[in-house]
Amino acid sequence: MNSQRKVPVVNIANALTLLRVLLIPVFVGVYWVPTDMRSFWAWFVFAIAAFTDKLDGYLARSRGLITNFGKMADSLADKGLIAAALIMLSWHGFLWWWVTVVMLAREVYITVVRMMVVKKKVMAAGMGGKIKMFAQSMGAAGLIIPWEAAFPLWFAQFMYWASWSVIGLALVLSVWSAIGYTIDAVKISHGEDNDEDTAEEEKEEAGNGKEDTGNGKEEAGNGYAPASHDHSGLDAKNSSAQDSQDDSGQVSGEFLDRSSGK
Numbered sequence: 001m002n003s004q005r006k007v008p009v010v011n012i013a014n015a016l017t018l019l020r021v022l023l024i025p026v027f028v029g030v031y032w033v034p035t036d037m038r039s040f041w042a043w044f045v046f047a048i049a050a051f052t053d054k055l056d057g058y059l060a061r062s063r064g065l066i067t068n069f070g071k072m073a074d075s076l077a078d079k080g081l082i083a084a085a086l087i088m089l090s091w092h093g094f095l096w097w098w099v100t101v102v103m104l105a106r107e108v109y110i111t112v113v114r115m116m117v118v119k120k121k122v123m124a125a126g127m128g129g130k131i132k133m134f135a136q137s138m139g140a141a142g143l144i145i146p147w148e149a150a151f152p153l154w155f156a157q158f159m160y161w162a163s164w165s166v167i168g169l170a171l172v173l174s175v176w177s178a179i180g181y182t183i184d185a186v187k188i189s190h191g192e193d194n195d196e197d198t199a200e201e202e203k204e205e206a207g208n209g210k211e212d213t214g215n216g217k218e219e220a221g222n223g224y225a226p227a228s229h230d231h232s233g234l235d236a237k238n239s240s241a242q243d244s245q246d247d248s249g250q251v252s253g254e255f256l257d258r259s260s261g262k
Contacts (some may be wrong), residue, residue, distance in 0.1 A: 043158045132173035
């Protein structure tokens, strides 16, 4: 009987997730201090933190280090980093406060929903949430970078408008993915999600059972095959029967000859 390997909570993927959490106050501190290079250093710290998000996910999937703690911690680290970036951008006047408030309210709502169903199932980030997070990261990074310090003003304005457009896309995806999370949470709370998983497992087990039955029939057929080709016993019986018929014929002929002679 094969037992599943228990994944330790202390692993490289979860360590990178915790590193991202520790970089959040570093990012806020660097972006808060009024220095000439604060935007550059803030973007640098933000980029490192965002990179750890990609790296820990890759390591968790490729090395089989996925844990329930990692799922929850990764989501909270992402939300914390994005929340810090949005608040700091609004504080410095690069982003409207109402956009930040809507996005943060969405994150708080999703976190509460996940906590409500965590005893039944840990809700991992869906595709809509992942695209939303990517758009938020790219939009925030684009607004943090001091484009006017190294490029012409027209190009800097273009990049800022492009970044605001990406943030707008992230805002739409925030609302859309929140609806999807709500539907999934309702299914989990009513046990529908578990029923679907159980039905899928039963289908897989039934398929494996049919395959085993087919293999059994094939083995049984192979076991009878040699007997079907062995005709030696049958030939012996036919030969004996033929000899008996010949003897009976000879006896009958002698009897008729004798009768004729009389």
